[in-house]
Amino acid sequence: MECLKASLCAAFSLAVSTVSVFAGPITTVPWNGHPGAATFTFDDGLHSQTNNLTFLDNMDAKVTFFVCTGTMDFSTNSQPHLNYAKKGHEIGNHTVNHKNLTQGADLNSEIGGAASKLRSMGLEATSLATPYCAQNATVKNAINQEHFINRGCGGGGLTGWDNEPDWMQIDSHYWQASSSVASFKGSLDQAAGGKWHVQLNHGVAGNWDVISAADIKTLIEYAVSKNLWVATFSTVGAYLRAHFTIDKATATNTANGFTVKWTSPHAHMPKSVPLRVKIQGAQGKTVSQKGKEVKPNSDGTYTIEFMALELEVSGEPIEVKPFKGAIEIPGTLEAENYDTYAYSDADGKSDETGYRSDDAGIVTGGSGYALGYTSADDYFEYTLDVKSAGKYKVVINGATGNSTASSVTVSVGDKKVQTEIPSKGDWNTYSEVEAGELELAAGKQALRLTINTNYINIDWIKFVDESVQSSSSVPQSSSSATLPVSSSSAPAQSSSSATNAIVQKIAFEHGSAMVRCQVFDLNGQLVKSANVMAGSASEAWNLVKSGLRNGAYIMRYGEANHNAMRIVQLRK
Numbered sequence: 399m400e401c402l403k404a405s406l407c408a409a410f411s412l413a414v415s416t417v418s419v420f421a422g423p424i425t426t427v428p429w430n431g432h433p434g435a436a437t438f439t440f441d442d443g444l445h446s447q448t449n450n451l452t453f454l455d456n457m458d459a460k461v462t463f464f465v466c467t468g469t470m471d472f473s474t475n476s477q478p479h480l481n482y483a484k485k486g487h488e489i490g491n492h493t494v495n496h497k498n499l500t501q502g503a504d505l506n507s508e509i510g511g512a513a514s515k516l517r518s519m520g521l522e523a524t525s526l527a528t529p530y531c532a533q534n535a536t537v538k539n540a541i542n543q544e545h546f547i548n549r550g551c552g553g554g555g556l557t558g559w560d561n562e563p564d565w566m567q568i569d570s571h572y573w574q575a576s577s578s579v580a581s582f583k584g585s586l587d588q589a590a591g592g593k594w595h596v597q598l599n600h601g602v603a604g605n606w607d608v609i610s611a612a613d614i615k616t617l618i619e620y621a622v623s624k625n626l627w628v629a630t631f632s633t634v635g636a637y638l639r640a641h642f643t644i645d646k647a648t649a650t651n652t653a654n655g656f657t658v659k660w661t662s663p664h665a666h667m668p669k670s671v672p673l674r675v676k677i678q679g680a681q682g683k684t685v686s687q688k689g690k691e692v693k694p695n696s697d698g699t700y701t702i703e704f705m706a707l708e709l710e711v712s713g714e715p716i717e718v719k720p721f722k723g724a725i726e727i728p729g730t731l732e733a734e735n736y737d738t739y740a741y742s743d744a745d746g747k748s749d750e751t752g753y754r755s756d757d758a759g760i761v762t763g764g765s766g767y768a769l770g771y772t773s774a775d776d777y778f779e780y781t782l783d784v785k786s787a788g789k790y791k792v793v794i795n796g797a798t799g800n801s802t803a804s805s806v807t808v809s810v811g812d813k814k815v816q817t818e819i820p821s822k823g824d825w826n827t828y829s830e831v832e833a834g835e836l837e838l839a840a841g842k843q844a845l846r847l848t849i850n851t852n853y854i855n856i857d858w859i860k861f862v863d864e865s866v867q868s869s870s871s872v873p874q875s876s877s878s879a880t881l882p883v884s885s886s887s888a889p890a891q892s893s894s895s896a897t898n899a900i901v902q903k904i905a906f907e908h909g910s911a912m913v914r915c916q917v918f919d920l921n922g923q924l925v926k927s928a929n930v931m932a933g934s935a936s937e938a939w940n941l942v943k944s945g946l947r948n949g950a951y952i953m954r955y956g957e958a959n960h961n962a963m964r965i966v967q968l969r970k
């Protein structure tokens with residue numbers, strides 16, 4: 399790792415000041431920003447299709463025709479299909495003669511011959527559908543020489559986003575004369591849950607495996623009404639294939655930004671593959687491809703050209719540094735003050751408050767701002783400045799509207815605590831949760847907050863020095879001389895003998911006021927009682943401690959007319 403600023407590098411052992419190569423700044427937005435995708439394919443190059451799909455002229459939806467160049471309607475009159483191609487629909491390869499390719503057909507002439515014929519018509523077919531959906535390893539290998547994707551059939555026709563499919567056998571849902579609109583609507587409903595539905599049709603109101611013009615119109619309109627991305631087989635297929643390449647691409651720092659380069663996953667990808675992406679670290683900078691600026695969309699995503707195979711982000715150098723200086727411990731870390739660029743936020747939601755200028759989610763809530771719109775595996779890092787080594791109690795203020803409790807982890811080096819944020823039914827009701835104890839070394843170090851469950855808001859993380867225990871808001875008891883010492887306020891096992899250090903740690907600041915102090919020994923016996931003018935607990939302690947023997951004491955302290963008091967354990 400490379401350091402531009404030596405002083406920063408020396409100061410932070412874990413928070414990296416400058417990153418030279420970093421992984422995965424580009425994340426593809428699934429299905430072009432839709433909840434899922436739907437592709438309607440029509441096989442065999444039939445005029446019943448071109449005659450009865452004219453309603454598509456009034457829609458944005460684009461479909462795919464797999465044509466045979468040597469048999470059926472397309473071979474004698476290709477013009478009706480070519481007219482559809484001019485309007486943005488896809489013509490794909492369905493071979494020359496519609497032979498079963500697994501039964502000894504000449505693969506080169508059947509596949510390559512059709513591809514050449516289409517090319518001579520000005521059509522670069524990037525996809526193929528095997529006749530009878532018949533393929534084996536040899537057939538797939540032959541298709542792969544000429545096309546980046548092949549359609550098969552036989553299953554439910556749904557392909558997911560996260561796992562790379564067999565590009566030479568993308569499944570489709572085969573419409574037959576006995577099929578029902580209801581069952582295909584069911585497939586489209588499933589697609590709306592994050593999948594790609596591919597439908598295989600043949601004749602429309604004629605020929606074979608007939609679907610009526612009304613039924614295919616109903617299904618395409620249903621897909622649109624579900625906000626599915628209705629696009630051609632190659633368009634969705636290339637988008638999906640590009641995602642598996644670009645999301646793994648690494649970035650290299652430049653003098654004033656970074657570049658990302660990748661290679662095409664296949665020699666026969668479409669010439670243009672527009673890709674909607676999030677680019678981490680691009681906020682406030684200029685994104686360009688081949689020297690041409692790419693402006694962000696209104697939601698902060700960018701629509702880039704995957705086939706440019708590179709992208710450049712320029713502006714201020716990427717520098718990880720504390721947002722408002724290192725966070726002093728003991729103290730409170732405001733979650734929204736993560737170090738610059740030191741986060742991973744997977745969703746598309748960005749700062750809705752304007753507090754930070756990057757693309758992490760920040761909301762108003764709790765004590766001002768809080769992290770919001772989080773998802774599982776998001777993380778945020780902070781530079782701590784631990785004033786003295788020791789054990790610290792970690793208290794987290796968070797909220798979740800999830801129906802069950804949701805988990806977060808706080809880690810410093812190899813030490814970590816994990817806890818659950820209880821659900822209060824909405825994202826505005828925050829709870830303080832004691833997460834456990836972390837033993838911290840003195841000095842500067844990085845803390846990572848990891849979100850383990852979707853949708854948790856985090857307001858702050860407080861570090862309380864365990865060598866000085868205190869409990870707040872203890873109800874004032876009667877003026878009884880003995881203090882009821884409960885198990886939770888057992889005497890402190892102070893690890894420090896430095897009187898001043900301990901006193902400083904209990905500096906409960908407030909305006910100067912008359913406060914009532916009662917000092918007890920560890921047997922609960924009242925040893926001193928006084929009202930003093932003080933601005934903090936430590937000031938009050940300094941005023942009442944004279945005359946006491948050296949040792950450990952408990953002081954009940956608070957404004958004389960207040961119900962709430964604090965109990966502080968001290969050492970003289």
Ligand SMILES: [Zn+2]
Nearest residue numbers: 441442529530
């Ligand atoms: Zn066919």
